[in-house]
Amino acid sequence: MIRATDIALAGRLRPLSLELERGALVCLVGPNGSGKTSLLHALAGIGGPAGRVEIDGADVARAPRKQRTRLLSFLPASRDIHWPLAGRDVIALSGASAAQIEAVIDLLDLESLTTRRMDRLSTGERSRILIARALAAEPALLLLDEPTANLDPLWQLRLLDLLRGRTALVAMHDLDAALANADRLIVMNEGRVAADGPPEEVMAGSSIGAVFGIERSNGRWRALGQ
Amino acid sequence: MTGRAACVPAFLLAAAVALSLAVPWSDLAALFGQDRGLAWAVLIELRVPRTLLALTYGATLAASGAAVQALFANPLASPDLTGTTSGAALGAVVTAYLIGLSSPVALSIGAVAGALGALLLLLALAGRRAETATLLLAGLAISALAGALTTLALALAPSPFAFYDAYDWLMGSLVDRSLAQAAFAGFPAAAAILLLLRLSRPLDALALGEEVAESMGHDIVRLRRWVVCLTAVGVGACVAICGAIGFVGLVAPIFARRLTGGHPGRAIWPAALIGALLLAAADLAVRAVPLGRTLPIGVLTALLGAPFFLWLVANMRWRIGR
Numbered sequence: 001m002i003r004a005t006d007i008a009l010a011g012r013l014r015p016l017s018l019e020l021e022r023g024a025l026v027c028l029v030g031p032n033g034s035g036k037t038s039l040l041h042a043l044a045g046i047g048g049p050a051g052r053v054e055i056d057g058a059d060v061a062r063a064p065r066k067q068r069t070r071l072l073s074f075l076p077a078s079r080d081i082h083w084p085l086a087g088r089d090v091i092a093l094s095g096a097s098a099a100q101i102e103a104v105i106d107l108l109d110l111e112s113l114t115t116r117r118m119d120r121l122s123t124g125e126r127s128r129i130l131i132a133r134a135l136a137a138e139p140a141l142l143l144l145d146e147p148t149a150n151l152d153p154l155w156q157l158r159l160l161d162l163l164r165g166r167t168a169l170v171a172m173h174d175l176d177a178a179l180a181n182a183d184r185l186i187v188m189n190e191g192r193v194a195a196d197g198p199p200e201e202v203m204a205g206s207s208i209g210a211v212f213g214i215e216r217s218n219g220r221w222r223a224l225g226q
Numbered sequence: 227m228t229g230r231a232a233c234v235p236a237f238l239l240a241a242a243v244a245l246s247l248a249v250p251w252s253d254l255a256a257l258f259g260q261d262r263g264l265a266w267a268v269l270i271e272l273r274v275p276r277t278l279l280a281l282t283y284g285a286t287l288a289a290s291g292a293a294v295q296a297l298f299a300n301p302l303a304s305p306d307l308t309g310t311t312s313g314a315a316l317g318a319v320v321t322a323y324l325i326g327l328s329s330p331v332a333l334s335i336g337a338v339a340g341a342l343g344a345l346l347l348l349l350a351l352a353g354r355r356a357e358t359a360t361l362l363l364a365g366l367a368i369s370a371l372a373g374a375l376t377t378l379a380l381a382l383a384p385s386p387f388a389f390y391d392a393y394d395w396l397m398g399s400l401v402d403r404s405l406a407q408a409a410f411a412g413f414p415a416a417a418a419i420l421l422l423l424r425l426s427r428p429l430d431a432l433a434l435g436e437e438v439a440e441s442m443g444h445d446i447v448r449l450r451r452w453v454v455c456l457t458a459v460g461v462g463a464c465v466a467i468c469g470a471i472g473f474v475g476l477v478a479p480i481f482a483r484r485l486t487g488g489h490p491g492r493a494i495w496p497a498a499l500i501g502a503l504l505l506a507a508a509d510l511a512v513r514a515v516p517l518g519r520t521l522p523i524g525v526l527t528a529l530l531g532a533p534f535f536l537w538l539v540a541n542m543r544w545r546i547g548r
Contacts, residue, residue: 041437044437044440044441045440045441045443046437046440046441047440063443064443065442065443065444068442068443069442069443072441073441073442074437074438074441075438076435076437076438078435080435081433081434081435082299082300082433082435082490083299083433083483083488083489083490084488085433085487085488085489086487086488089487089488089489090433090434093430093431093433093434095442117488133434143441
């Protein structure tokens with residue numbers, strides 16, 4: 001069980017508490033600037049502890065660094081790496097064991113990319129390497145900011161498939177993909193949780209329309225009032 | 227970096243040290259000849275401090291350069307281009323102006339304070355993850371300001387001799403320093419390098435971006451504070467004794483990262499090795515140039531380093547333009 005108590009970031013995230021079941025794929029949706037990334041940052045302890053985050057009873061802020069890589073990992077929305085490192089070296093920076101690194105390279109079919117420098121890969125290829133970095137140490141909680149962005153349709157499907165069964169909080173913009181894959185959907189708006197529950201229930205409720213200003217009719221999303 | 231790759235700079239460094247202590251060869255023979263007292267005095271009073279200073283100053287500039295480059299995520303950051311060396315020089319000149327050149331402790335403290343001031347100003351001006359243009363412009367502004375204030379302090383010097391002494395020192399030189407002076411630069415510099423080496427891992431993690439490094443449990447604010455303070459202490463202590471020497475801190479980390487597969491943090495120790503080698507080799511070259519008087523080593527490193535810097539800038543431009 002993952003339990004976050006009274007987490008908040010001044011000006012970006014109102015105080016909230018959250019519990020995540022182990023093994024649940026939780027999708028986080030919301031308009032630009034609604035607080036999705038801020039929630040991920042607060043849970044990952046970026047910018048200092050923003051409340052108490054416990055993973056299987058362990059306080060993340062107090063965990064030694066070695067244990068922390070097994071507790072959580074964070075994938076930022078940016079796919080830039082400042083130094084011309086090889087793909088395998090980027091994955092190795094996760095602190096994962098050699099066996100875990102080989103396993104994740106296999107899982108994401110990265111063998112041909114691991115010896116190439118990051119600055120010579122396409123954005124989508126870089127994304128896969130960075131996703132592998134986040135998955136490699138098999139952390140208890142994955143915090144992923146738009147992991148499907150820049151991936152081709154096949155890899156979007158594969159990624160969401162392989163996230164199933166892991167505990168992941170995934171910020172994304174594709175409502176249909178969230179509906180199809182999430183075990184639970186959280187809608188963020190103006191730094192607070194606007195809706196939270198099983199995806200079908202959340203989509204059927206009024207919050208999606210109120211938050212995004214869109215509605216679903218005849219199987220397609222449209223702007224409200226059009 | 228593999229053991230074999232490390233052997234090359236280590237072997238070259240050992241050769242440079244041996245040459246630095248033994249050239250000209252006739253002096254080596256004199257150590258066991260009739261006038262051995264004088265020969266040993268030359269070795270211990272002149273050669274050893276000079277070699278030690280070349281090694282520690284080169285290693286300090288390079289290790290600081292590697293750490294500052296990793297911190298700013300920019301291969302063009304280095305103690306001289308970021309204004310740290312100029313800040314240290316200003317600190318030392320102001321201290322010398324106020325209390326004279328006689329106290330190396332006061333000079334060192336003044337230089338460290340100047341370097342620290344320059345680095346803090348750079349952080350404030352260029353921000354945490356500095357774009358190349360911002361970093362270079364901020365560094366240029368700090369260097370210009372420190373340079374102008376240094377010249378002002380020299381212009382107000384009480385006597386032309388004091389002016390000449392300070393000017394000679396500013397150009398960077400390893401000549402005629404005592405063992406005590408070498409120790410004044412060497413101990414703080416060695417401590418700074420050893421502590422910088424301990425930051426290799428978090429600086430490597432920083433390659434993944436500040437957010438990821440923080441999510442992995444690295445305290446970035448503390449890391450930044452350590453790199454800034456250690457760079458200021460190391461560079462400041464060396465500048466106080468040997469004056470300003472440029473470009474080693476820029477060039478050595480670039481070669482070092484080639485040995486570490488691009489890892490910016492673990493490049494610190496090979497950079498230190500290469501920096502020590504470069505400055506020891508530059509000092510040998512300075513001695514070999516028949517100019518009538520010894521060429522200041524800072525002039526030689528600038529003459530060789532500036533074209534390298536231009537090549538680096540052009541190379542980056544081509545890559546961006548491609």
